[in-house]
Amino acid sequence: MSIQKVLSSCTTILVGKKASYDGSTIVARTEDSGNGTFEAKKFIVVKPDQQPRHYVSKISKIVIDLPDQPLRYTSVPNAINTDGVWGEAGINAENVAMSATETITSNERVLGADPLVQSGIGEEDMLTIVLPYIHSAREGVLRLGSLLKKYGTYEKNGIAFSDTDEVWFIETIGGHHWLAQRVPDDSYVTVPNQLGIQEVDFSDNDNFLYSDDLEEFIKNNHLDLSFDGKINSRLTFGSHADNDHHYNTPRAWFIQKFLTPSVSQDPMSDTIPFAQKPFRKITIEDIKYLLSGHYQDTVYDPYGTTGTEAEKKAFRPIGINRTGELSILQLRSDRPEGYRALQWIAFGSMPFNTLIPFYTNIEDTPAYLRDTTNRVTSENFYWINRLIAALADSHYHEVIASIEQYQERTLSQDHAAIIATDKDAAGLAGKELTDFLTRSNQEITDRIKEETEELLNEVLFTVSNLMHNKFARGDN
Structure with a gap:
């Protein structure tokens, strides 16, 4: 039986240091559950003595021996670990952030040339086996890349890393291959469940990192679809399904319409840019607004009054009732190392909640965040937000x-x-x-x-x- 994650719907926004309001690097992603499902979430600190040295995946059953001397880190795991940790987002003691993962798409030619590995690693595992051992965003890409090469993966994912200087996004390609791009300092990136990276410069190791044999893999398997020999990762490795045009690309369109209004784009276009320059610097409130998005001020808004019923149902919104949590990972270069890292947390459906900023150089989190249960109770902050959304949506x-x-x-x-x-x-x-x-x-x-x-x-x-x-x- 193949291992496949229930259809997921996360949305990622990445912001370079010159594009943010205060010179921070910003990594943000909603964690959404599949149709008709959700997992209660909690927010915790994992100390070095709590980090496993012998890691066993609940889904793939893979066993990985982890290094000694892990760093302390924050995590937003499932409240109940029946299906694994699913740590999702955190910042470690060296002020390096990781968001894992954005489910992405691929195509049949890639999966035929490099099949997914049923006994490999996946979203369940990635934060736990990478974040405690890295000291820079670039090191995060390389560690995850080495694990993908050694163990493979059973699913298609995009993963973000950041430090105070750089933001990187790595996309898995088939079972073992991968490609990563550095987010331009003056730009932001949108990833709505699609493989996003576009043109690749294999000679530019300041801005691109990749599997050792990726160029050979492309050539040997006739994956390059360009006429000019310039590798476009999205065309080479990505999908081009009708579902993308309704489920995925409109979310990138909505975000870019707000942040770069001078550029007119089709909400179902296959060429919406991976990286785009904003018309002004981006704030935390912008991120919250966009990741609460339901196509406000357009005919596609399901809460709107102008569109037809068909238009209101045409596209999948960003802010939906299946969102479990949002983490905005902010690394502030203008603050001392001891308190420069903030992890902004929101639980539940984004149109109806608020953000809480957490300094991550901490020993513990409040009990009503740390001890979330799988039972509905107003004692847990997660469930308070879920109750509000359940009442407010209709x-x-x-x-x-x-x-x-x-x-x-x-x-x-x-x-x-x-x-x-x-x-x-x-x-x-x-x-x-x-x-x-x-x-x-x-x-x-x-x-x-x-x-x-x-x-x-x-x-x-x-x-x-x-x-x-x-x-x-x-x-x-």
């Missing part, structure tokens, strides 16, 4: 004003808290700094949790009244 217009006020209020408070914490952290070091940041995270999150509980009460009250009035009128 009553969007009646509750969205309150939710947007909550989002603006909490994000403003987030930025104020970061400014204050940065100021108070100056001069601290070692355990004193780590303890301070752990306490600060707790205080910031306690405030957001209280605000979110109040929002749940408000949304529940509004929806209950709407339903009561509907039944009182005898409406169907």
Whole structure:
């Protein structure tokens, strides 16, 4: 029986340091579940003594001996590890970030030449076996590349790495091959479940890394589809299915329409750029807005009032009810190493939640984030957000004003808290700094949790009244 992940729908945005509002590198990705499914998520710190030395995958059963002296790192794993860790996104003690993975597509010629490896590694494993052992984004690409060469993979994925200077995106090609590109400093990248990298310069090792035999692999298997001999990775390795035009590419179109409005594009085009320059510098709020996207101000908005029913159903939105979590990994080069890394977390459906900033040089996370269960309970922050979304989705217009006020209020408070914490952290070091940041995270999150509980009460009250009035009128 082949190992295949349930249809996934993550969306990735990567931002180079000269394209962000404060000189940060930014890696962001929603983690979405397959149709009709979801996995509860938690946010934890994995300390060196908690990191396995003998790793066993739950899905493929592969056994990997891991190096000694792992680094501490953050992770957003499944609440219950029946199907494995699925750590997804984190930042390690050396301020290197990793996001794994964006499910991508490939074509039959590639998979015939380099079949997927059923006993290989996959999304379940990647963060755990890579992030604790790397000291730069480039090193992350090379470590993952070596693991792909040795063990192979049973699925098609894109993985992002960043440090304060560089952002890299690596795409798996077949069972063992891979290609990675450095995100241009002045640009952003969009990846909506499609293989994204375009033209490749094999002589430019500052901006491209790849499997040792990738050029030979392309030539021997007649994979190059260009007329001029310039390898376009998306054309060479990617898919070109009708489903891409409705499920994938419109999400890249929506993001680029917002960030680069001067460029007119077809939402179903096969040539939407991998990397694009924004018309202004990109903020954390931009990332949140875009990854909450449902084609606002277009006829394709399922919550909109202008499009036909067919238009509203034409494209798959970014912000859907199957989103489990969003991690925005921000590495701030203008801050000291001890508190330059922030992992912004949001749980549940993106149009209805808010972000919480977490310093990652910490010992622990709040219990209501760390101890998420698979049972619905208002004691877990994950489930509070799920409940809000479940109520709000079918009553969007009646509750969205309150939710947007909550989002603006909490994000403003987030930025104020970061400014204050940065100021108070100056001069601290070692355990004193780590303890301070752990306490600060707790205080910031306690405030957001209280605000979110109040929002749940408000949304529940509004929806209950709407339903009561509907039944009182005898409406169907």
